[in-house]
Amino acid sequence: MKKLKVVVYHVGARDKYSIANYFADKQMLHALITDYWFKLSRFMLFGRIREKANRRFSESLQDDRVYSYPFVKIIKNLWNRSQNLSADQIWILHDKAFTSFALQKMKKLKPDVLYGYTNASLEVLEYYKNHKNVLKIHNQIDPGLIYYEIKRELNLLFPELEKTAETISLEFIERIKKEWELADCIIVNSEYSKKSLSKYVSQDKVIEILPLIYDRKKKFKTFKREYSDRLNVGFVGNISVIKGFNKFIDVAKNLNSEMNFIAVGTFLLNDTIMEETKSYITYTGHLTIQGMQDIYKTIDVLVFPTYCDGFGMVQLEAMDNGIPVLASRYCGEVVIDNYNGNIIETADDIINVLSVLNNDRYLLQKYSENAFETINNFSQEKFELRFNLILEKYLS
The missing domain is CATH 3.40.50.2000 (Glycogen Phosphorylase B;)
Structure with missing residues (x-):
């Protein structure tokens, strides 16, 4: 297989940047496009803020392959989050802004493969809809709409435990569905997700199962834990x-x-x-x-x-x-x-x-x-x- 130019794009630190790191290791990562990317030497951060920022960085990825929000865009996004909006309204605002930012970068990169994630891919997939030479991979991070249905049912079943769950807007649902339609390949991380998603995706769409990568830190040949009297x-x-x-x-x-x-x-x-x-x-x-x-x-x-x-x-x-x-x-x-x-x-x-x-x-x-x-x-x-x-x- 030829060396592909792969662009991975997502908000947050999806799967701890394991997909971007995988392609980088194979010398196929053309770019990682993300929202926040904090190289701590550049920032004076303390406590909980520093810890959160530390999760938005991967030492194994080269900075010149990473495109992230400039400071002004970070401030604007934080301001949006401070407004009196529902959770899905905040997600939609943020994800639309992100896909707009990502598209600006992608148009210059000319990728062979795009690897995006749930609810932060729609505008990218629409733009590349007719680019037959670009493989559009969409990673569905949860089991799909059933997640929100189950959450609602549980809220009604256990009202004393949790505040009333917000109803997910039609716009949010439609964004997710359109992403499924436009992707060449839908990837989920478990058989359970595939079964759940199959109920909502058209039959001509093939859903592929790709379990997560786990980068083992411990290299012991043998392993034994010690236990106290009380587990x-x-x-x-x-x-x-x-x-x-x-x-x-x-x-x-x-x-x-x-x-x-x-x-x-x-x-x-x-x-x-x-x-x-x-x-x-x-x-x-x-x-x-x-x-x-x-x-x-x-x-x-x-x-x-x-x-x-x-x-x-x-x-x-x-x-x-x-x-x-x-x-x-x-x-x-x-x-x-x-x-x-x-x-x-x-x-x-x-x-x-x-x-x-x-x-x-x-x-x-x-x-x-x-x-x-x-x-x-x-x-x-x-x-x-x-x-x-x-x-x-x-x-x-």
């Missing part, structure tokens, strides 16, 4: 109903006399819930990168009971630390039942598995070793094999 059970992610935190509450309420329960992430439930549960759940709030590294040394088992997720990178982060995962089936296929964790559905399922692991530390250790090995399934080499098949299919 530390963790939840990592936005603390919300759609992430299944209601199940975590029920589990902690039942098992807190035997185990410790730790919740890491931004708290999105009603304020009263934290007050009611803080006696048996430790809330850490959002943590820095170093803070997350420390918490993964503490957690013995991760619970990921999501109702709807495109993949769930947290599963890989946990397993990279030898932490077994108890996950629902509504996310990326990382957990292999009774091997590196368990597939769970209800709070009772979680209680039963945790009780078994608490009493059988040999089994817990075995799960841990298997979890650590599982990360090899998401290496760059495995990703390359899968992705090359997709490229050959669409470029032939």
Whole structure:
């Protein structure tokens, strides 16, 4: 295959810039176009602001290949976010501004392949609609419209836990649908996302599954965790109903006399819930990168009971630390039942598995070793094999 000129474009630090880094490693990255890109030596930033900025940069990407917002555009975007607008209105404003910025750069770059993401691609895809020599790849980061439907249903089911979910506007929905129509190739990161998305995408569209890349930091040949008398059970992610935190509450309420329960992430439930549960759940709030590294040394088992997720990178982060995962089936296929964790559905399922692991530390250790090995399934080499098949299919 010839060396392609690939332009990756997205808002935020999608998948920790793994796609851009992959193409850069293969000497195919023509450009990364993004909104914020902070090389910290250029900025005097402190505390939480510095930590957020640190996530919007990748040392392995060359600056001359990255196009990002100038300072004036950053200020304008922050001002838009301060206005009294709904979440999807803010997204649409930001994403329209981003695609306009991205297009200005792309027209000069003459790419062979465009790799964009949900809700920040429409204007780009419209412009390149008739450019048959440009492959337009669209990465759908979540399972699609079903995510918003499930979120709404959960809000009605558990009104005491979370504030009323905003109704997603028709404009927002239409943007997403048009992106699907215009893309040459739709990529999702899990079988669950493919099944969910298939209900909304025209039958002539092929949806490709491409699991995430995970850049393993630890190179140990063997791995063994030490356990204290009381297991530390963790939840990592936005603390919300759609992430299944209601199940975590029920589990902690039942098992807190035997185990410790730790919740890491931004708290999105009603304020009263934290007050009611803080006696048996430790809330850490959002943590820095170093803070997350420390918490993964503490957690013995991760619970990921999501109702709807495109993949769930947290599963890989946990397993990279030898932490077994108890996950629902509504996310990326990382957990292999009774091997590196368990597939769970209800709070009772979680209680039963945790009780078994608490009493059988040999089994817990075995799960841990298997979890650590599982990360090899998401290496760059495995990703390359899968992705090359997709490229050959669409470029032939």
